[in-house]
Amino acid sequence: MTSAEPPETGSVVHGEPDARQALVDRISTExxxxxVAPQHLERVRLW
Incomplete structure (x- = not known):
């Protein structure tokens, strides 16, 4: 999967903590x- 311009930041917000972190690592690497995987109840700016 490729994109002309990557997002500034991707937030992985669904799944168990270990699975979220694995997806963050894969997105970062590949x-x-x-x-990032925000912590429970952490607020993130969407735009």
Whole structure:
């Protein structure tokens, strides 16, 4: 999967903590995008 312009940050917000972190790691490694898994009740700016 590729994109002309990657997002500034990707937030992985669904799934168990270990699975979320695994997806963050894969996005970071395979797509070279900044990805994060916010903590429970943490607020993130969408745009």
């Amino acid at each position: 797509l070279d995008w900044l990805a």
